[in-house]
Amino acid sequence: MSSRQFVALCLVPLAIFALTFLALPLVRLVLASGEGEAGWGIYWQILHTPRYLTTLVQTVLVSVSVTTAALAVSTTAGLFLTRNRFRGRAVLLSILTLPLAFPGVVVGFMIILLGGRQGLFNTIFPGHVVFAYSIFGLFLGYLYFSIPRVLLTVMAAAEKIDPALEEAARTLGAPPHRVLRDVLIPALAPALVAAGAIAFATAMGAFGTAFTLATNIDVLPMVIYTEFTLSANIAMAAALSVLLGIVTWGMLFLARSFSGSTIAAGG
Amino acid sequence: MKHTVLAVLFATAIAAPAFPTAAFAEDAVCYNCPPEWADWASMLKALDEQAGITMPHDNKNSGQALSQMIAEKASPVADVAYYGVTTGIQAIKEGVVQPYKPAGFDEIPDGLKDPEGNWFAVHYGTLGMFVNVDALAGAPVPQCWADLTKPEYKAMVGYLDPASAFVGYAGAVAVNQAFGGDLTNFDPAIKYFNDLAANSPLVPKQTSYARVVSGEIPILFDYDFNAYRAKYNEGGNYEFVLPCEGTIRVPYVMSLVADAPHAETGKKALDFILSDEGQAIWTNAYLKPARPVELPADVAGRFLPDSEYERAVAVDYAAMAAAQAAFGDRYLSEVK
Numbered sequence: 001m002s003s004r005q006f007v008a009l010c011l012v013p014l015a016i017f018a019l020t021f022l023a024l025p026l027v028r029l030v031l032a033s034g035e036g037e038a039g040w041g042i043y044w045q046i047l048h049t050p051r052y053l054t055t056l057v058q059t060v061l062v063s064v065s066v067t068t069a070a071l072a073v074s075t076t077a078g079l080f081l082t083r084n085r086f087r088g089r090a091v092l093l094s095i096l097t098l099p100l101a102f103p104g105v106v107v108g109f110m111i112i113l114l115g116g117r118q119g120l121f122n123t124i125f126p127g128h129v130v131f132a133y134s135i136f137g138l139f140l141g142y143l144y145f146s147i148p149r150v151l152l153t154v155m156a157a158a159e160k161i162d163p164a165l166e167e168a169a170r171t172l173g174a175p176p177h178r179v180l181r182d183v184l185i186p187a188l189a190p191a192l193v194a195a196g197a198i199a200f201a202t203a204m205g206a207f208g209t210a211f212t213l214a215t216n217i218d219v220l221p222m223v224i225y226t227e228f229t230l231s232a233n234i235a236m237a238a239a240l241s242v243l244l245g246i247v248t249w250g251m252l253f254l255a256r257s258f259s260g261s262t263i264a265a266g267g
Numbered sequence: 268m269k270h271t272v273l274a275v276l277f278a279t280a281i282a283a284p285a286f287p288t289a290a291f292a293e294d295a296v297c298y299n300c301p302p303e304w305a306d307w308a309s310m311l312k313a314l315d316e317q318a319g320i321t322m323p324h325d326n327k328n329s330g331q332a333l334s335q336m337i338a339e340k341a342s343p344v345a346d347v348a349y350y351g352v353t354t355g356i357q358a359i360k361e362g363v364v365q366p367y368k369p370a371g372f373d374e375i376p377d378g379l380k381d382p383e384g385n386w387f388a389v390h391y392g393t394l395g396m397f398v399n400v401d402a403l404a405g406a407p408v409p410q411c412w413a414d415l416t417k418p419e420y421k422a423m424v425g426y427l428d429p430a431s432a433f434v435g436y437a438g439a440v441a442v443n444q445a446f447g448g449d450l451t452n453f454d455p456a457i458k459y460f461n462d463l464a465a466n467s468p469l470v471p472k473q474t475s476y477a478r479v480v481s482g483e484i485p486i487l488f489d490y491d492f493n494a495y496r497a498k499y500n501e502g503g504n505y506e507f508v509l510p511c512e513g514t515i516r517v518p519y520v521m522s523l524v525a526d527a528p529h530a531e532t533g534k535k536a537l538d539f540i541l542s543d544e545g546q547a548i549w550t551n552a553y554l555k556p557a558r559p560v561e562l563p564a565d566v567a568g569r570f571l572p573d574s575e576y577e578r579a580v581a582v583d584y585a586a587m588a589a590a591q592a593a594f595g596d597r598y599l600s601e602v603k
Contacts, residue, residue, distance in 0.1 A: 006270060051600055117402075117422060117483050130422055133469060211472070226599070229330040229431050234338060 029238050036235025043239055052223065052240065056247065059220040063203035066139060067196050070146035071154075074195070075188065077147075078154035097148040104145070104208020111141045111213060133213060141209040146202065150195040157191030193259040197252050204248045220244050294321045295532040298332035298345040298524075301325065303476045305390065305492055305519070306552030307349075310540065313548050318539040320532055322347075328473055329354040329433035336363040336524060345524045346533030351433025352379075355386035355520040356588035364522040367534055371541045374558045378581065379518045388518035389540055390554035392490035393579040394434075394441045395514055397497070400504040402482035409486065411511040412445050416462045425469040425484035430595035432472060437517045438488035439594060440587060445512035450586045453594050460602045480505075490517075491570070495553035499569060509571060513578045518557065 034040045046052050081093060099107070114120050115132035122129050131137050161184065169179045185192075207221040220240065228237040302308035302324045314320045327335065329350035336345060340363055348358070358364045359381065366384035379388035396415075398408055406419040415424050427435035439456045446455035469484055476493055478484045480501055494507030521540065527533050539545045546556040550566055570576075 112483070117485075118481070130467075133467075226428075226430060229328075229334050234334075 030242055033235055033238035033242050036233075036239075038235075042235055043243070046236075046239060046243060051218075055218045055220050055223050056243070058218055059204060059244075060247065060251070062135070062139060062142065062219060063200050066142040066146055066203045067200045069139075069143055070150045070199050071192055071196050073143075074147055074150035074154050075192065078151050079158050079184070082155050082158040096151055099145045100148045102145065104141075104206055104210075105212045106208075107141045107145050108209040108212025110144070111137050111209070115140075137213055138210060138219070141213065142203050142206060145206075145209075146199040149198050149202065150192075153191050153195035153198075154188060157188050161187045189259055193255055197255055200251060200255075201248050204244065204251075294319075295346040295529045295536055296344055297322050297325055297536075298335060298348040299325055299327045299329060299350055301327075301474055304474050305392075305490075305549070305554055306496060309552065310545070310548050313544070314536055314539060317544060318535060320536050320539070322536060326473070328427075328431060330431045333358055333361070333363070337361050340525075343524050343526050343528060346527040346529045347521055347536055348524055349389070349519065349521045351437065352386070352388070352518045352520050352584045353436065353588035353591050354433055355381070355522055356585055357591070358522060359385045363525055365525040365527075367523040367537065369534070369538045369541045371558050375541075376557075378584070379557055380520075386520040386522045387541070388520050388557040390492075390546075390549040390556055391516055391518040392492045392554060393509065393514060393516040393576065394437050394488065394490055395494070395510055396508040397479055397487045397489035397494035398506045398508055399479050399482050399485045399497075400506055402485035408506055408508060410508060412442055412459065413512065415486065416459075416466055418466070420466060420486065422467040422469075423485040424463060424466060425471060425475060425478070425486065426463075426488035427475070428470050428472045429598050434489065436591055436594065437515065439598065440582065441488075441514040444515060444580070444582070445510065450582065450590050453590070453597060456594075457597060457601050460598065464602060492553040495569060499553075507571065509575045509578055511578075513580065515582055516555075516579045518584070 033042060036042050038045055077096065081089065102110075112119060112132045115130060115137050116122070117130055119130070119132060121131070131140075165183050165187070166179055169183050174182070205221060206219075207225065210219050210222050211225070221244070224237050224240045224244070227233040227240060300307045300311060300322065302311070307324060311322055311324055314322055325332075332345075332348050332350050333354050336343065336348060336358065339345070340361075343363075348364070350358075355364075364385050366381075368384040369387075372380065372384060372387060375387055379391070381387065396409060400408055403420075403423065406423075409415055409417075409420060414420070426438050429435035429439040439453070439460070440450070442459050443449070443453055443456035446459060448455035471478070471484075475484055475487060476489075476497070479487045479489070480497055480503065491507050491509075494505060497503070497505040498507065521537060523530065523533050523537060541558065543560060546558055546560040549556050550560065550562050553566065553569065556562075
């Protein structure tokens with residue numbers, strides 16, 4: 001057979017996979033959202049229910065703050081780890097990427113161990129230092145699994161920065177913060193946007209952590225869960241899911257359009 | 268030729284997981300049979316050993332079980348379902364259950380079963396406070412619902428989500444009745460939950476027995492049977508408190524799922540659960556059986572005295588079912 005036929009044959013499993021697990025479920029989801037009593041007017045209903053709107057805004061805010069914090073922490077750590085070689089560097093790196101292995105429920109459980117009623121902080125600082133069940137606990141949990149996602153991408157991009165640019169800036173008299181602002185951040189910008197996008201999308205859709213911490217925290221995945229188990233409001237749950245997808249996609253599109261077409265400054 | 272063969276093998280290997288796998292070893296499927304709730308672990312084991320039916324445990328709550336049955340209506344997976352009485356009543360409306368009267372059905376008191384057999388009580392419990400005394404940090408054991416809003420119990424109280432779990436809704440109805448409301452007026456319950464919100468309560472969505480036992484939630488709105496199980500089976504200091512303002516008793520029911528894939532096995536399982544052996548297992552787990560089966564003397568001695576239980580009343584479960592959805596919505600929008 002020709003090589004074109006061979007390539008086409010290799011694409012068949014991908015096509016099956018993409019159709020079965022991506023395209024068809026999305027179509028079914030959108031159709032399910034229109035099968036409720038209100039039909040397609042359900043989207044109008046959502047926009048007019050204050051509870052859903054506040055939840056959506058809260059979810060976006062949590063995700064944006066987690067992404068920003070993760071970018072700040074991971075960029076600092078990534079730059080340091082790329083430029084310095086010391087004993088235990090490999091171990092430290094593997095510890096930092098360990099959270100990728102944990103599902104959301106385990107991360108929630110760890111937050112409870114840290115900040116729950118019988119957690120570490122409440123034992124060391126007695127007097128109700130219980131933060132696990134507040135929005136701060138949720139933020140910490142999300143941050144924990146976002147950091148490894150950003151770190152590896154930033155490190156890969158940091159290795160490609162041409163040291164000559166930085167040295168040139170320093171010889172021209174730039175203080176460290178100007179070097180950061182004018183040389184390093186623009187060089188890392190595409191990587192930061194890409195990694196931030198992944199962290200943001202993960203935080204928007206994260207369910208396990210919020211479910212384990214399970215209090216009055218209202219993030220959209222929890223609301224979708226409640227709608228589904230509150231007398232099987234399948235249409236509403238589907239509509240909210242579609243909305244979550246659209247909002248996430250919109251935010252990512254915005255971020256992408258801001259980054260433009262800058263190419264990493266490298267050798 | 269070699270490339271073609273390799274390509275075909277590669278494509279088949281990728282697609283292989285899509286071929287149906289061997290049938291599972293279970294005989295019947297139950298929705299909402301969590302091992303940590305009402306000692307289902309012992310019941311499932313007895314079903315396996317004495318009736319020869321393998322039924323895996325299932326960690327859903329009442330709301331999730333019903334939702335999944337509705338979602339799977341066209342092609343059911345479950346054979347039997349266990350849930351709170353109001354969820355059972357709702358299941359009839361959704362058309363996901365079929366009538367079946369196991370042996371012993373006639374001995375179940377009238378208010379505790381659907382006349383056609385769409386659901387029937389298997390056991391009932393009384394709602395109250397499940398308290399881990401050691402985790403109270405010196406505070407006295409609360410005796411009344413109103414005590415829980417006091418500052419010494421800050422961040423110590425938990426209750427399951429009334430919009431999702433049946434025990435959550437039962438707790439809301441109990442509190443409502445205790446403060447003078449009834450099934451047409453839930454204002455006292457909403458007011459109580461808002462007062463309680465100032466005390467930083469925990470609102471889990473699923474069975475939290477382990478969290479009370481470990482001390483993470485010192486006081487939980489839960490049934491007497493879960494509290495007695497901890498008190499007599501776990502090392503530690505646990506109490507069940509029947510609140511001074513009053514509470515309700517609630518049956519938990521089972522149904523045969525409509526178009527169940529293993530309907531005959533499901534029926535056999537239900538027969539066993541309602542038989543003398545089955546009901547006796549519930550009594551060992553401190554549940555009051557649905558059929559008037561004699562409680563062993565030592566078990567009867569472990570319950571709170573009957574004088575306490577006089578404060579627990581039955582309610583019109585059909586009305587309770589009718590009000591559930593509206594209360595769930597109200598709770599979600601009004602309680603912060």
